[in-house]
Amino acid sequence: MTLTEKIIAEHAGRASVRPGENVWIRVDVLMTHDVCGPGTIGIFKNQFGPDAKVWDPFKVAVIPDHYIFTKDRHAMRNLEILRAFAKEQKLPYLYDANSPWYKGVCHVALAEEGFTIPGQTLFGTDSHTCTAGAFGEFATGIGNTDAAFIMGTGRIWVKVPETLRFILEGALPEFVTAKDVILRIIGDIGADGATYRAMEFEGDGIRAMDMEERMTLCNMAIEAGGKNGIIAADEKTVAFVKARTDKAFTTPASDPDAAFAGTVKYRARDLEPVVAKPFSPANVAPARSLKDVKLDQCYIGSCTGGKLEDLKAAAAVLAGGQVRTRTVVVPATVSVEHALSIEQIRGRTLKRIFEDAGAKIGPPSCAACLGGPPDTFGRLNGSEVCLSTTNRNFPGRMGSPDSQTYLASPLTVAASALKGRITDPRDVL
Amino acid sequence: MSLIRGKAFVLGNDVDTDQIIPAQHLVYNLDDPQERKLYGQFALSGVPIHQSGLPNGNLPFVEPGNDLSCFSIVVGGRNFGCGSSREHAPVALQMAGVQVVIAESYARIFYRNAVDGGYFIPYECRVSLPQEIRTNEDLEIDTGANLLRDLSTKKEYPLSPLGDVSAIVAAGGIFEYAKKHNMLGR
Numbered sequence: 011m012t013l014t015e016k017i018i019a020e021h022a023g024r025a026s027v028r029p030g031e032n033v034w035i036r037v038d039v040l041m042t043h044d045v046c047g048p049g050t051i052g053i054f055k056n057q058f059g060p061d062a063k064v065w066d067p068f069k070v071a072v073i074p075d076h077y078i079f080t081k082d083r084h085a086m087r088n089l090e091i092l093r094a095f096a097k098e099q100k101l102p103y104l105y106d107a108n109s110p111w112y113k114g115v116c117h118v119a120l121a122e123e124g125f126t127i128p129g130q131t132l133f134g135t136d137s138h139t140c141t142a143g144a145f146g147e148f149a150t151g152i153g154n155t156d157a158a159f160i161m162g163t164g165r166i167w168v169k170v171p172e173t174l175r176f177i178l179e180g181a182l183p184e185f186v187t188a189k190d191v192i193l194r195i196i197g198d199i200g201a202d203g204a205t206y207r208a209m210e211f212e213g214d215g216i217r218a219m220d221m222e223e224r225m226t227l228c229n230m231a232i233e234a235g236g237k238n239g240i241i242a243a244d245e246k247t248v249a250f251v252k253a254r255t256d257k258a259f260t261t262p263a264s265d266p267d268a269a270f271a272g273t274v275k276y277r278a279r280d281l282e283p284v285v286a287k288p289f290s291p292a293n294v295a296p297a298r299s300l301k302d303v304k305l306d307q308c309y310i311g312s313c314t315g316g317k318l319e320d321l322k323a324a325a326a327v328l329a330g331g332q333v334r335t336r337t338v339v340v341p342a343t344v345s346v347e348h349a350l351s352i353e354q355i356r357g358r359t360l361k362r363i364f365e366d367a368g369a370k371i372g373p374p375s376c377a378a379c380l381g382g383p384p385d386t387f388g389r390l391n392g393s394e395v396c397l398s399t400t401n402r403n404f405p406g407r408m409g410s411p412d413s414q415t416y417l418a419s420p421l422t423v424a425a426s427a428l429k430g431r432i433t434d435p436r437d438v439l
Numbered sequence: 440m441s442l443i444r445g446k447a448f449v450l451g452n453d454v455d456t457d458q459i460i461p462a463q464h465l466v467y468n469l470d471d472p473q474e475r476k477l478y479g480q481f482a483l484s485g486v487p488i489h490q491s492g493l494p495n496g497n498l499p500f501v502e503p504g505n506d507l508s509c510f511s512i513v514v515g516g517r518n519f520g521c522g523s524s525r526e527h528a529p530v531a532l533q534m535a536g537v538q539v540v541i542a543e544s545y546a547r548i549f550y551r552n553a554v555d556g557g558y559f560i561p562y563e564c565r566v567s568l569p570q571e572i573r574t575n576e577d578l579e580i581d582t583g584a585n586l587l588r589d590l591s592t593k594k595e596y597p598l599s600p601l602g603d604v605s606a607i608v609a610a611g612g613i614f615e616y617a618k619k620h621n622m623l624g625r
Contacts, residue, residue, distance in 0.1 A: 052470035084466035153526035
């Protein structure tokens with residue numbers, strides 16, 4: 011069996027499963043946030059009754075992150091719904107907005123708080139829940155109805171996906187990152203190239219990546235239609251997870267004779283910085299081919315590109331320079347935000363480097379990655395053109411329906427900020 | 440076995456969930472009947488206007504100020520519903536009066552949400568219908584025979600059988616299905 015099949019079989023109480031089978035499985039963690047939590051809670055109460063209890067309060071993580079720093083009264087009301095439900099159900103893991111426990115972007119917070127554990131199953135009401143596959147677990151996004159079903163029963167049906175395997179041979183060249191790898195893969199297989207399938211990443215190029223780079227890779231599996239992205243746990247995974255949880259876990263891996271639906275090999279030395287053009291993450295071109303694209307905004311943030319290593323990479327490029335276009339930085343979480351004042355490059359904090367370069371830092375949340383209410387930090391107006399470290403560039407994704415978003419790595423976005431045009435980081439440094 | 444009739448609203452490939460319901464509207468409470476209606480009003484409001492109502496485009500799915508569309512069958516191409524897991528997307532289509540969506544293929548989470556929430560029937564058709572069907576044509580779906588008839592052109596198209604999910608679709612959603620099969624016990 012593949013890694014994904016093994017985890018599903020174990021959680022179905024079965025010795026083995028085959029792709030295409032529908033099975034009912036145990037859920038180890040359910041995550042929800044402020045956009046989909048209220049609807050999930052509504053369905054849970056309608057279906058299980060007003061006095062129903064969640065199946066296990068210790069397995070539910072409520073992480074508001076989407077619409078936090080807005081005056082929108084409906085958004086504020088939604089945060090109140092989460093608060094009341096957590097109180098009523100005595101949920102220990104509400105990372106409430108405007109509280110000392112606030113975290114920020116749920117997928118990064120899940121990892122920081124020790125909810126991402128090898129061999130487990132994690133379901134979340136957000137399509138980028140697949141990020142957690144970086145820790146060698148089965149993690150996927152679901153809607154409110156499925157989440158409500160899990161809330162009441164701790165179980166859900168899944169169709170066992172076939173697994174597509176992507177092998178990265180060799181370590182990545184300088185200035186080429188996990189974001190470039192996953193954009194290249196999506197460009198090659200298309201926005202529906204992995205629909206109903208698991209995407210497993212392996213090879214020495216993957217093992218050379220730190221956990222945050224692996225998260226970036228798995229985060230965008232959904233952009234190829236993948237059900238989940240997954241990377242078998244190694245010593246880096248174990249060290250990361252053990253530092254954040256006392257829970258016991260196993261580290262399954264695909265069998266040597268596992269049947270894959272397909273295998274694609276990439277030689278790391280053949281890869282280069284790339285950009286996804288509007289309006290699809292699959293619309294990929296080399297960064298160097300887009301030198302003529304003038305930018306109104308550079309955006310560095312989100313679950314894909316707002317982690318500490320992402321911001322470090324961007325700061326290293328911006329250090330000593332001046333941005334030539336509006337540049338906004340949104341740390342994914344409060345921990346990342348805090349680290350900006352501690353981490354230094356050549357004697358200056360990352361915060362200082364961003365500010366000296368003319369970039370504006372916003373509070374940790376999903377912010378303008380998905381547009382959001384009109385007062386959202388970094389939201390695009392009119393026909394603005396943006397280069398972003400986020401994961402989607404659909405029509406109107408970052409705000410105005412007439413805006414255009416290009417996607418790239420933090421290095422490419424920072425290099426482009428210095429020039430005001432799309433720029434390959436190799437041409438700046 | 441039943442017949443579903445309605446007017447076609449035709450879209451292209453890769454209709455993502457931000458097009459189906461732009462994220463700024465996700466603040467409305469799905470459990471409040473008045474707020475839920477707003478999802479109908481904004482359904483498909485993020486589709487670039489030149490691609491809205493093919494082949495000619497430039498046709499809003501819902502007339503401004505209304506919360507019901509005069510089109511009850513949405514026809515799409517490949518990868519319909521890609522992107523976010525927001526269940527507000529299938530709800531928006533249902534609230535606008537959509538009974539059936541027919542696409543060449545679906546993104547996984549959107550398809551699952553449509554089935555498990557019981558919002559409408561998501562059919563697949565191997566024929567690329569946006570090349571065949573024009574917005575405003577009268578369609579008829581024979582759910583027993585898995586057949587689509589274009590009443591305007593008299594052409595017929597086979598629909599892929601619903602397969603594994605047909606029992607959930609027939610029950611009206613995952614909760615109704617689970618109740619029928621006594622699965623809600625712990």
